[in-house]
Amino acid sequence: MWYYEKKLQYPVRVGVCNPRMAKFLIEQYGGADGELAAALRYLNQRYTIPSRVMGLLNDIGTEEFAHLEMIATMVYKLTKDATPEQLKEAGLGDHYVDHGKSIYYHNAAGQKFDMCIQSKGDPIADLYEDIAAEEKARSTYQWIINISDDPLIKDSLGFLREREIVHSQRFREAVELLKEEQQKKKVF
Amino acid sequence: MATYRKWYTPYVSPLDPCPPLVPVSYETPVQLYLGFQPTGMKQFSPFEALAHGTLWPGLFTPYTNPYASKKRRHDNDG
Numbered sequence A: 001m002w003y004y005e006k007k008l009q010y011p012v013r014v015g016v017c018n019p020r021m022a023k024f025l026i027e028q029y030g031g032a033d034g035e036l037a038a039a040l041r042y043l044n045q046r047y048t049i050p051s052r053v054m055g056l057l058n059d060i061g062t063e064e065f066a067h068l069e070m071i072a073t074m075v076y077k078l079t080k081d082a083t084p085e086q087l088k089e090a091g092l093g094d095h096y097v098d099h100g101k102s103i104y105y106h107n108a109a110g111q112k113f114d115m116c117i118q119s120k121g122d123p124i125a126d127l128y129e130d131i132a133a134e135e136k137a138r139s140t141y142q143w144i145i146n147i148s149d150d151p152l153i154k155d156s157l158g159f160l161r162e163r164e165i166v167h168s169q170r171f172r173e174a175v176e177l178l179k180e181e182q183q184k185k186k187v188f
Numbered sequence B: 001m002a003t004y005r006k007w008y009t010p011y012v013s014p015l016d017p018c019p020p021l022v023p024v025s026y027e028t029p030v031q032l033y034l035g036f037q038p039t040g041m042k043q044f045s046p047f048e049a050l051a052h053g054t055l056w057p058g059l060f061t062p063y064t065n066p067y068a069s070k071k072r073r074h075d076n077d078g
């Protein structure tokens, strides 16, 4: 089960009124390498992973929901005060017609989130996929930072990118743990 | 110590339609080099940890827009 803490993992501030950024950010919301995909993938995989790394998938999967919430906050702040005309100019006309001001799980190109989430039940295959997913999310953040002109958004995105680095590091360590010879005496 | 950004220069054809935007960079952050995290690494204070997105200075690999330091080459200056 989960407890909900009513605050964001890291403060989200948006300084520039640029609804077009919302269109880019939504990639990390409902895109293939986004936070929702990551959260669902890890929380699903944890059942069939050796118990020594199950907790890691649980923790990281949970944290991804906190990231999802940060992205949602950015998108909401950028769109809530936009007129339909401004949304149209920002490339969000289709979105507005389909969803109004609601946030929605789709990618920057408007494709609905699909369950393109793999889970092989093979610990090494799953962890390698997770490492790749973290590196892909890291690069998505880089590309969004490159096209953003808002230092406050960039700050929050920098935080999220650093978390992907830490997650990748932890998944790599999980692979090392699973590779370890079982009879070997540990020397520290 | 490892560098966290690498550069390479792809082939530039005299027939390319756009002026070259080289060199090309890619990121090679710390997790590619660290291996299993050693014990006893330095920690940030809780506040600094929040600001950096990690508790560990040794895992902090910030990012800046690499295009900011790139110049378009308009002629054959090398």
Ligand SMILES: [Fe+2]
Pocket: A038, A064, A134, A137, A163, A164, A167
């Ligand atoms: Fe992540």
